[in-house]
Amino acid sequence: MNMGCPFVPQVRKGRGAGMLVRSDVISEISRHVQSMTDMIFSIKMRLGVEKPTDWRDIIGIINDMPLSHLTIHPRTASQQYAGELHTDEFNRLLEQSTNPVIFNGDIESPSQIDAIRESHSELNGIMLGRGLLKRPSVIAEWYQQREWTHAERVSHLLDLHEAIFEHYSKTLTGGDAQILSKIKPLWEYLGTEFERKAIKKIIKANSISGYRIAVMQLA
Numbered sequence: 001m002n003m004g005c006p007f008v009p010q011v012r013k014g015r016g017a018g019m020l021v022r023s024d025v026i027s028e029i030s031r032h033v034q035s036m037t038d039m040i041f042s043i044k045m046r047l048g049v050e051k052p053t054d055w056r057d058i059i060g061i062i063n064d065m066p067l068s069h070l071t072i073h074p075r076t077a078s079q080q081y082a083g084e085l086h087t088d089e090f091n092r093l094l095e096q097s098t099n100p101v102i103f104n105g106d107i108e109s110p111s112q113i114d115a116i117r118e119s120h121s122e123l124n125g126i127m128l129g130r131g132l133l134k135r136p137s138v139i140a141e142w143y144q145q146r147e148w149t150h151a152e153r154v155s156h157l158l159d160l161h162e163a164i165f166e167h168y169s170k171t172l173t174g175g176d177a178q179i180l181s182k183i184k185p186l187w188e189y190l191g192t193e194f195e196r197k198a199i200k201k202i203i204k205a206n207s208i209s210g211y212r213i214a215v216m217q218l219a
């Protein structure tokens with residue numbers, strides 16, 4: 001259940017992260033979850049809408065639900081995707097949750113994975129979003145306990161890009177313009193390892209062949 005989306009029009013309607021301050025709705029959902037024993041649920045949520053303490057009013061209801069896991073992005077909806085992570089509140093929530101907890105937010109390197117695991121032994125997992133797009137090799141690097149060279153990371157990133165490009169080419173039916181409009185926004189994250197000029201060329205490409213040439217020049 002997505003109680004993490006901070007998109008303002010949704011939050012205003014009490015959806016996504018907006019649900020965090022609707023304990024009546026969460027109570028009703030909880031009753032359904034408890035009765036649907038043939039399904040497994042999980043929740044992804046923020047700490048609150050305006051306040052990082054909003055979660056305190058609903059954690060009891062959440063604890064009544066047998067979740068596979070509860071993933072926490074310790075920001076408020078109004079923070080969107082930047083600003084301080086409320087680690088103190090996260091730690092309190094971790095103590096109070098009876099469900100397995102997964103941490104999410106701003107993890108971008110193998111050493112950050114180690115640091116969060118060392119400081120929070122009670123965690124049941126770590127989730128990466130943007131960090132994984134910026135550095136797709138990060139999990140492999142962590143497993144190997146070795147930071148990869150720039151060339152290794154780039155090669156891995158370009159392999160991922162190739163797989164996504166191929167997938168879009170096979171599955172999208174709206175032609176080249178649709179493929180380009182779907183794949184280009186990824187470069188906001190994939191592009192962090194490269195020079196700004198090279199990424200601009202990719203974003204500006206208005207044909208598949210121009211796009212492919214610009215991407216190839218990164219290797």
Ligand SMILES: Cc1cc2nc3c(=O)[nH]c(=O)nc-3n(C[C@H](O)[C@H](O)[C@H](O)COP(=O)(O)O)c2cc1C
Nearest residue numbers: 002004005044073104105106107127128129130131
């Ligand atoms: C482009 C984008 C789309 C996202 N879409 C969703 C979504 O559909 N559902 C969700 O729970 N979180 C979504 N998120 C939030 C991420 O799952 C994650 O909680 C947030 O980015 C913080 O983690 P990170 O720093 O590892 O990226 C999205 C984030 C971004 C940047």
